[in-house]
Amino acid sequence: MTNFKVLGSVLFFLLSFSIDDTSAQSEKSTYFGFKGGLNHSDIVGVNNFNEYTGYLGYELYAAFFADTKINDRWHFQNELLFSWTDEYHFIEVPLHIKYKVFEKWFLFVGPKLDFLLDNSNDGGYFEAYYRFQNFGVSVDTGIQYYFGSRFLAEGRFSRGFSPHVNDLLLDIYEGKRNTYRLGLGVIF
Template sequence: MKKIILSVIVAFCSIFTVNAQDENVITNTEVSYGVKAGYNSFVARASADGNSVSVDESGFYFGIFADFAVSDKFNIQPELQYVVITGDGDNGNVLVVPILGKYAVSEKFNLLAGPQLDYVLDDDAEGLKRLGVGLALGLAFDINENFIIDLRYSLGISNRLDIDDDDFGDQDVKVKFNYVQVGLGYRF
């Protein structure tokens, strides 16, 4: 598990170190970096044959991001977040990597959309797949040149249940993770 986490961090950090050293490859690319933190709501939803049940827990997140200008209206914003989920006296820890397209509706207002990976860091995640894929959608508002507020929803796409289908007979059982985040970011 430590090798996977280290690999994700190294890969993500290499994205952050990309700059315009080779003008033949990257020309006129604006890149900004920042940190963010905020509230996180986690929803685990289990469904089987038309019936579903959800568990909602809250917590917080903090992380880093980069913002690569692709055009006047479109940026790519990869992030690396550490999410803490608290509930029933226990904490859950998740590493979240959204890679968002950011479309500028106006000078200060942006729409966000893109894939999101999440990796459960806890050793007691028995019966669950650690790695999941989701689709993140959100809004971001630039308060000023440095401060950003954003609101995001991530819909889990992949089934996180890691149990043989034979255990449930002919029922189609799925577990998906969804996230809602409200955060404040600081761009350097």
């Protein structure tokens, strides 16, 4: 239940930060959209011999985002992103600072909060050997290209800082979840 309280507090903060008074400006300073694409998870940990080990997985991701223009070059973008690894579902909250490099190209970087939605141990065989932590912290970086005013393409990388996985069957301990993503988005 405490994960839902933390997630609710984060969502309240993000929504209150994204809503601004646009009546003083002739140009819309905050816009919203959806994005989604291919998610490649790379779990990196150590085995019983303290050697690096891990596994790879391919999934899809989807996100709702708000992008707030700070000035001509800088933007703040926050997201509510859904992804999964195997049977586990994540809500991720990236907070990006974006910099306009060229006319349609942006670079972004920022922290990402990872919340595991379904870390219940229901006594099943799979659950007894495969554990995720309920909360993790990552750093997210990437590039975006805008097609006109309504569409975008992005590539991004997220590096996990906090251990997220202990898998006794695969001999992975203190595994950190890194992700590589390619996606498309629409702005409304």
